[in-house]
Amino acid sequence: MTHADRLLAWYDRHRRTxxxxxxxxxxxxxxxxxxxxxxxxxxxxxxxxxxxxxxxERWPTVEALAAAPLDDVLSAWAGxxxxxxxxxxxACAQAVSDRHGGRFPEDEASLLALPGIGRYTAAAIQxxxxxxxxSAVDGNVERVIARLYAIETPLPDAKPDIQVRAxxxxxxxxxxxxxxxxxxxxxxxxxxxxxxxxICPLMQNCKGRKLGxxxxxxxxxxxxxxxxxxxxxxxxxxxxxxxxxxxRPAKGLLGGMDEVPSSPWREGPFVESSAMSEAPVPARxxxxxxxxxxxxxxxHLELTVARAIATTGRLAGLAPGTSWCExxxxxxxxxxxxxxxxxxxxxKA
DNA sequence: AACGCGTGGGG
DNA sequence: TCCCCAAGCGT
Numbered sequence: 450m451t452h453a454d455r456l457l458a459w460y461d462r463h464r465r466t467x468x469x470x471x472x473x474x475x476x477x478x479x480x481x482x483x484x485x486x487x488x489x490x491x492x493x494x495x496x497x498x499x500x501x502x503x504x505x506e507r508w509p510t511v512e513a514l515a516a517a518p519l520d521d522v523l524s525a526w527a528g529x530x531x532x533x534x535x536x537x538x539x540a541c542a543q544a545v546s547d548r549h550g551g552r553f554p555e556d557e558a559s560l561l562a563l564p565g566i567g568r569y570t571a572a573a574i575q576x577x578x579x580x581x582x583x584s585a586v587d588g589n590v591e592r593v594i595a596r597l598y599a600i601e602t603p604l605p606d607a608k609p610d611i612q613v614r615a616x617x618x619x620x621x622x623x624x625x626x627x628x629x630x631x632x633x634x635x636x637x638x639x640x641x642x643x644x645x646x647x648i649c650p651l652m653q654n655c656k657g658r659k660l661g662x663x664x665x666x667x668x669x670x671x672x673x674x675x676x677x678x679x680x681x682x683x684x685x686x687x688x689x690x691x692x693x694x695x696x697r698p699a700k701g702l703l704g705g706m707d708e709v710p711s712s713p714w715r716e717g718p719f720v721e722s723s724a725m726s727e728a729p730v731p732a733r734x735x736x737x738x739x740x741x742x743x744x745x746x747x748x749h750l751e752l753t754v755a756r757a758i759a760t761t762g763r764l765a766g767l768a769p770g771t772s773w774c775e776x777x778x779x780x781x782x783x784x785x786x787x788x789x790x791x792x793x794x795x796x797k798a
Numbered sequence: 799a800a801c802g803c804g805t806g807g808g809g
Numbered sequence: 810t811c812c813c814c815a816a817g818c819g820t
Contacts, residue, residue, distance in 0.1 A: 489816035496806065497816090530804025533819075567818045587816045605800095632816055641814065642809070672813095673801095702803070746803050786805060 452654060453620035453627055459650035460630035463637070467494065468501050476625065479553035479578040480511045486570045486577075487538050491531060494636070500529055512551045515542035523705055523783035532706055532785070536699075537565030555579045576628040584616040585628045589635025595667035596639060596657035603668040677749040678714040681724035682741070684756045684795035685710075685732065691773040692792055693729065693759070694782065702745070706783045709791055710771075714750060721753065729768070732757035741794050743787040750787065756795045 464473065469485035471477040477485075484504060488497040504525060508514040514522070519539050526535035541564045545553055553574065554560055560571035568586075575583035586594075591604065594611045602610065620627055638645045646658050657663035685693040694707045712727035721736065728734055734755040741752040774782055776796065779789065 486816065491804085491815055491817055493806075493815055528805075530806090531817085533803065534817090537818080565818070569817060573816070585816080588814080589816070629816090636816080704803090744805085746805095747801080 451620070452618050452651065455650045455654075456630045456634065457620075457623055457626055460626055460633065463633070465633060465637075468498050470629070476580065477577060479574065481505065482574050482578040483511075483541075483553060483566075483570075484538075486573050487534055487541075487565055488529065490534060490570070492529060496529070500526070510551070511542050511553070512546050514539070515546040519705065520783060524781055527706070527783050528786050528789075530786075532704055533700075534565060536705060540564040541566065553578065555581065557583065573628060575624075577625040580623070580625045582619050582621050582624040583628075584612070584619045585632075586612055586615045587632060587635075589632045589639070590615055592641065592667055593631060593635045593639045593651075596644070596663045597651060597655050599656035599660050599662065600666065601662075601668060603670045605670070607667060673747075675744070675748050676716050677751060678716050679719035679751045679753070680712045680714040681719075681721065681727065681736075682709050682711040682752045682754050682791045682795075683728055683734070684754060684792060685729065685759050686756065686796070687759045687773060689775075690777070691775045692779075693767070693771060694774050694784075695729075695768070695771040703785050703787075706785050706788075707774075708785070708788050711752065714752075719751070719753065724753070725755070728755070729771070730757075730759070732759065737795060737798050739794065739798070741787070741790050743790060745787075752787075752791055754791055754795050 469477055469481045485497065485501055488500055507525065508517060517539070519536065522539045523532065523535050526532065529535070544563050545551060555575065557571050557575060560566050560574055561568070566574070572583035572585035575581040576585055591608070591611050594600070594615050595607060598614055600607050600610060634649070634651070638649050642664065644663055646652055646655070646663060649655065652658060655663060657666050692709065695710055697703050697706050697708050699705050710729040712724040725734065734757045737754045737756055741754060743750045743752070779792065
């Protein structure tokens with residue numbers, strides 16, 4: 450019995466039902482495979498579920514998604530993080546509609562040419578949507594392979610070796626099930642801490658287990674410490690319960706998303722009086738007690754929050770790119786989580 | 799080829 | 810409270 454046979458037999462018994470997963474023996478439509486894979490990049494299954502359902506209900510086809518305004522896509526994506534994914538998702542939908550007549554290509558080169566589709570996602574789409582024997586190596590598979598072969602080289606240096614070994618195991622038959630089985634194994638059995646080796650279908654083959662070092666693998670290069678940036682966020686409220694928002698630049702951190710105005714976020718000591726000079730409008734700003742803390746990929750953020758009530762006279766001439774949004778309609782806006790926390794902090798206190 | 803890029807849950 | 814890390818990609 451080969452590695453793939455053992456894994457597929459396990460998968461047939463333990464296959465999970467997921468929103469994007471077709472019934473046994475059937476294929477998920479390429480649009481759904483693609484959409485779920487983009488959402489699942491660096492994001493947990495539990496988080497993605499509801500977003501996936503909302504997206505496919507609102508945009509049932511790639512052409513519908515391509516026809517949507519980018520801002521609608523960003524709003525629907527709000528909270529999922531890594532917002533470049535949403536921008537690329539939209540661009541990719543348009544490319545598939547325009548270049549490929551609304552059908553996803555099956556070959557690796559064409560897939561890799563689409564925005565937001567890299568090595569892993571191209572392989573996952575080939576395998577899951579088209580049952581082609583492509584090797585999809587994500588973080589789960591890296592862990593499984595590193596343990597299976599007791600690869601002691603730390604990531605990311607071990608990646609080429611892992612890629613080669615993973616590719617050698619891919620079966621010609623049931624490639625889609627195999628790809629999902631490897632990821633499921635990593636997500637439910639060969640987990641980062643306290644791996645459940647005793648129920649693992651590959652236990653007999655696992656060199657890491659034999660050596661007693663499975664849980665320590667994969668080793669990783671030490672990561673850099675995160676600096677802390679600080680700033681002052683301005684929540685301007687209208688008496689009827691609306692808040693002033695502005696649009697962030699199209700690229701970079703939270704690119705294309707909405708935010709409340711704020712002073713620049715900088716490392717080092719926070720000087721409230723100088724930050725206050727960045728206020729979007731002259732008003733009686735009240736500095737709230739407490740801080741809003743948020744951690745991004747590469748830095749911690751501590752925002753002090755100032756609040757003011759807008760007087761009707763100065764509402765008209767606000768800077769371009771700014772707009773009012775009623776507090777009960779914030780869900781419809783492209784507000785990242787950090788900004789929801791800021792507004793909540795300002796309103797509830 | 800490093801680095802920039804979000805967020806939430808678990809230990 | 811903190812650290813880890815998750816179905817990675819673009820530059």
